[in-house]
Amino acid sequence: MLRTALKPKWLALLALVVLIIVAFTQLGRWQLGVAQDKARAEEMAKARAQPPVALATLLSPHAPFPAAANARLAIVTGTYAEGQLLIPARLLAGRDGYWLLTPMTESATGVVFPVVRGWLPPAAGGSVPAAPAPPTGETTVVASLAPGESPTTESYPAGQLGSVDLARLVNIWPGAIYNAFGFAQREAPANDPQAADRPGALERIPPPRPDTGLKGRNAAYALQWWVFAAFAFFLWIKMVQQDARQRRDLTLLAPPPGGAPTLTQEP
Numbered sequence: 001m002l003r004t005a006l007k008p009k010w011l012a013l014l015a016l017v018v019l020i021i022v023a024f025t026q027l028g029r030w031q032l033g034v035a036q037d038k039a040r041a042e043e044m045a046k047a048r049a050q051p052p053v054a055l056a057t058l059l060s061p062h063a064p065f066p067a068a069a070n071a072r073l074a075i076v077t078g079t080y081a082e083g084q085l086l087i088p089a090r091l092l093a094g095r096d097g098y099w100l101l102t103p104m105t106e107s108a109t110g111v112v113f114p115v116v117r118g119w120l121p122p123a124a125g126g127s128v129p130a131a132p133a134p135p136t137g138e139t140t141v142v143a144s145l146a147p148g149e150s151p152t153t154e155s156y157p158a159g160q161l162g163s164v165d166l167a168r169l170v171n172i173w174p175g176a177i178y179n180a181f182g183f184a185q186r187e188a189p190a191n192d193p194q195a196a197d198r199p200g201a202l203e204r205i206p207p208p209r210p211d212t213g214l215k216g217r218n219a220a221y222a223l224q225w226w227v228f229a230a231f232a233f234f235l236w237i238k239m240v241q242q243d244a245r246q247r248r249d250l251t252l253l254a255p256p257p258g259g260a261p262t263l264t265q266e267p
Helices: 008-049 166-172 216-253
Strands: 073-080 085-092 095-106 112-120 138-146 181-189
Touching: 008 216, 073 112, 073 181, 085 112, 112 138, 112 166
Parallel strands: 112 181
Antiparallel strands: 073 095, 073 138, 085 095, 095 112, 138 181
């Protein structure tokens, strides 16, 4: 079969099959991306449609982050503490800048809730900006929830952290920490929660798109394209095998060297 497969016509057909496989694979990946985007858009719309609820109804201290809490709006009341950190290399509307991460001690539990209060652009000359002080006194925050980020191995100057790595924050901030953090959507004094939001130099960060499952129909289309790609290669193998089998049969039926075989009649 290998000798047959190396013939020019089958090699040329194999090249065409490879192109088909590449095309079908890319089409499958495209459909997979469509499936993910649709699922994320639907989950984000669903999360935004739900009204803010108390943090305690979505999270428990020391408990793992529940998937259903991703991108939900939570209300938390507490006092901002010292230890603000800048998270560099964060984009907002295509601009590079910093997240401002501030610890908030929840009044009801005493557990620390990490709050990304907003986004800051670099200072003049591209230098690190000065972090504005958080509100004093008891504050009520409406925040979009997110799970902790993956750790980074890079080193950063004092006052900066490469990611919202909750395991690192446990060693930086005193006290217990929720297994989540929030993007502040508004802040107000606890005694006047309807007061206007005044972020100052900060720009609020809209809730990020949650990481969700796939949209079934488009995922099935992706699988279909990949099956077509595999079938194209399978079909090429079967055609080569058939050609090799036919040539082998012709060789067996061919007359031996020296002329046609002599037929003898049995007595």
